[in-house]
Amino acid sequence: MIEIRDKQILINGEPQIIMCGEIHYFRLQQKDWQDRIDKLKAAGCNAVASYVPWLCHEPVEGAIDLTGKTKPELDLGGFIDLCKENGLYFFVRPGPFIMAEMKNEGLPYWIYEKHPHIVPISWDGKEVPTKTVDYLSPGFLQEARRWFAAVMAVIEPRLITKGGNIIGVQLDNEIGMLSWVSNSPDLTDNVITDFFGWLQTRYPAQTLQSRYPIDWDNQEAREKELRSPREEYATALLCDLGYYMRNRFARYVAKLRSWAEESGVRDIPFVVNIHGSSAGRGLLFPIGISQLFEAYTQAPGYLSGSDLYFGDLTMGNFQDLYLINAFMDAVHLPDQPLTSVEFNCGDGNFDCSHGARYDPSAVDLKMRMCIAQGNRLLNYYLFAGGYNYRLHEKPHNGNDRIAFTGERHGFAAPISPEGELNYTYPRMAHSIQTMMAVSDKLAIMEEEHDEIAFAFIPDYFMTEYSYPGSDKMKEMVQNLEANRADGAWEMMARAILLAGYRFGAIDIQNRPINPETTRVLILPSARYMPVRIQQKLITYLQAGGRILLYGEVPLYDMEGNPCLLLADALGVKPRGYKYSSDRYYLSLCADGWAAPRPEVRTHFAQRLEVGKGAEVLFRLYDGGEVCGFDAAVGNGRAVVIAAQYNCDISLFQTILEKLGAVPTLTHDCPDHGIFMTSTAAPGVGRFLHILNLDGFDKRLHLYENGRALLGGQNLLLQSRSGVMLPLHLTFGDVMIVYSTAEIAAVEKDSIRFHLTQEEDVMVIETTRQVAASKDYTFCKNGSRYIVTSHKHAKIDDDINVRFYD
Structure with missing residues (x-):
């Protein structure tokens, strides 16, 4: 029996820490399975994970092989059973999409040939550059349902609830990721028809027609107008398309779960993994949360899992990892714990060029932070390398192999394709063993926080689709990108963590905030902010809440309509902006209790006119205009820094102490x-x-x-x-x-x-x-x-x- 309760994973009533290692059975000969399992156990892991590639198991339509009759290494049940014999749990990831550097992201070639209409088209009617599909296309759903029926027949009798060792099933993989990284929303005829139906449930007919002056009854016209939107409704489409895609992804995940449950796979967690970390940073990761949180919070029984590709944990990125764990937790249901289903390990040599080399501490330090923040499952990806065999039915694409990495795969893994241990394995094993020695304690512990919380606004990260021909969309997206993470994370969040503060996050868009539970709120703020959130923040301040606002005092709602609710409550009148240039060295001077401090260079500042009761904290050197202040609002208080400031640890600690929060x-x-x-x-x-x-x-x-x-x-x-x-x-x-x-x-x-x-x-x-x-x-x-x-x-x-x- 497995339960998800109170942010814990309980197996047969006992809270557990699950340490998985990803081993791709299909990339190894059967004779090597036990060797890789032995090395995984020696590292201290208690579980194995693997994708199940549809491309490999059904390369020819109708000829599904999950027992190894065509290739011994395709015996999925045999591999899962071997893991059970070795006392290991199993986490299975059957797609339909798996990515894993597979051709077609793991889908069989014949699907695209049989159902060419599932290939999305996007902005201006162009075909998408990635190998994604229309998830809700009837043709794709028909084939995926049949695939699920076959693979669930192997999974169902091996569930832990049936005496087996399978403790979780992932539904698809990195849903929506291929669309957002290419800025190519799926706008097939099927999707646009579905989108229109969704809009009709959201807006009365007259409102919808006013919002989108489109001939909705003309299918050809509405397809053209939505694929090439006009400026007059571009910002409305930016919001509506983002909300619709969240709903669409949630419906797709619900379908996959229903198919699994039809086959008897139930009473175990269904996992949805979140994409977004890249180039050793997490600045884009919340885009994945924004896209998928409705999918894994739509009902009990889901887990969200992060994909963490950070390389070394350093002074440059540690705050990213801390924040994205906090943001994931902020949108979770009360019982959902943190997990990471692709916890990058190995030496970083992904392209076999020896151009990257992670420090042996990389996995150790990241794992320690994640465990401290309450992660209950980590899947070390990729734990063991392997080989990409050639398909029997050759697609004639240059090498005919199942993946695009060549013959060898996973050259960066702690265990090479040949089974050799690289230099990262000993430190990784030591850290896993250390955690597992006290896993019964860690499995029920929660992080202790100081009296501050970081604000998370999912809509600030709903920027994955921006029509290239729209200046309005571009302006809004660029402003959100500039304020939601870079400055706030690089300067403010890093300084606060280095000052010793521990904090969680609050989804202030969808959850209540009140001073009794959140004494001080850290708020990265853009020029745009939803009306409802501005109103919520005003209520919080008037009731005695304290806010540190960093970025810009908002001037508009999320569709670009003027909205000065929060500005009015703060008693300020925005007077425009100043920017640095190659010949203009914009600089800030400290004032009031923030002084004395050295003058600081900055690249932008919002010029503000403040009320008489506010204490000025920062001014522009050139002109003396205000860009930072401290003001009472009702029974509360707000400190505003409407400029890029440096990572001044003592300044941010002083601000928080004045707002009533001291690091423990x-x-x-x-x-x-x-x-x-x-x-x-x-x-x-x-x-x-x-x-x-x-x-x-x-x-x-x-x-x-x-x-x-x-x-x-x-x-x-x-x-x-x-x-x-x-x-x-x-x-x-x-x-x-x-x-x-x-x-x-x-x-x-x-x-x-x-x-x-x-x-x-x-x-x-x-x-x-x-x-x-x-x-x-x-x-x-x-x-x-x-x-x-x-x-x-x-x-x-x-x-x-x-x-x-």
Whole structure:
């Protein structure tokens, strides 16, 4: 039995952390399956995941092979059963789309030949440049349903609810991604007809005709007008098309789930994965959330899973990972936990050019942050490489192989196509083993937050479709892109995290906000903001809420209509903008309580006229116009920075403290590049999670509410390392009060630690006796033992503390 409850994954009633490794059975010979499974188990994983490629299993229409009769490596059931024999759970990903660098993204060639109308056309009637299809085309649905019936017949008897090992089924893969990365919305005849029907349910006939002056009764005319929209309704189409596509994707996912359930596949999680991280950053990731959140929140029983391709976790991108985890959680239903179904691992050598080389810490640091934020399942992708065989029915496309990566696939994986371990495997395995040693604790813990939350507005990321011929669409999209992430994440979010604040996010578009649960709201704000959100923010402020607004005071709603509700409530009158250029060095000067501060260069500022009660914080050097202020609004307060500012950690901490939020966790290291948070569960204990993002060692003391932690120990954080240190953590009749070493294994009569310092200290409370050892000394005070290691962590990082009655 598997349940999703209270942001936990429970298997047979026990909360679990699932560590998967993606192994593509179809890219390996059967004789190699066990070897790859052995290496996955040795790394500490407890589950295997794999795509199921339709292209491979039905290359010829009507001849589905899921048993290996045509090629032994296509025995899907055999591979799943072998994983079960090895005590591993299984996460199955049967498409229909799988991507995975497969030709046609994993769809058989014959589908396109049989149903050419499923290939979308887009703006101006042009064919899309990617291998996507009209998901809701009757022809495609007919074929996909038959595929699902076949593959679910293999999955159903192997479900964990039937005594098997399958714990989850993914529905399709990266839905909508190919359309948005190419800015090519699906505008086939079928889709436009469906879109028209959807519009009729959303708007009365007279409103719809006024909104879109189109001859709706003329099919040819409406198709032309929507594929090549006029400026007079371009911004309306930008919004409506985004909302419609969310609905369309949700209906597609619901169909796939219904087909699975028809075949008896039920009472397990159905997973929808979210795309969007690229080039080592997460700035675009919320576009995937925006596209798909209606799909995985439409009913109980769904999980969302991130695709995380960040490479190394550094000072340049750590805030991205933290934010997108928070944004995913912000739109979840109360029971839905965080998961990552493509958690990139390996060395980064994706094109076999040796032009990229991840640090061994890459997976370790990212995994530690994700676990600290509440991820319950991580699927290491791609865990093991393999080979792309040639199709028997040759498509004559240059190499006739199943994928476009050539003969070898997964050259960057920790396990090469030949089965060799690369340099990233040991560190990855060490980190997985460390988490799994205390997985029963981590599986129920939640991150502790300070009294701040980051605002998430899904519609700010509904920018995947912008008609190239529309200046209005372009202007709106560019402004949203400039304000929703880049500046707010690069400067404000990074500074806040480096100041020690821990926070979640709130979907202020779809969820209530009130000062009782959210003391301070961090708000990246664009020139455009929905009317309803502006009204909601005003109500929040008047009730005593506090806001740090960074970006622009909004002037318009999301369709470009003037809307100054929030500006009026803040008591400001926008007076235009100033921009830097190659010969004009726009600069800001601090004023009021923000002063004294050095003058700061910026690339843009919104000029504001503020009311008499506001305190000016920033002015333009040239002209003295205001672009930042502090003002009371009702019973609340707002600090506004309507300009690009630098990553001034002390400034943002001062702002938040003046708004009433103080960081709980702090340290005294003069160097930045330290990320800290904590997790806890009532009656269980806590963990401190600390990452050193830089390539040099750091020394520091840790404090909580100004009081020293870890007995005041001077902690050494090694370069590009992370530690997860226990606080008042209970194991039966033993409680670890604190430890500078990580827990490596827990047995009935012993606890093994991974040392992290020159001299580690473990304070243990128990009614039992601590056994003497040459590896440590201890002193006793009542039921408390202070154990001091004799080993230096860089020489030998393993120590075992034994107990006896």
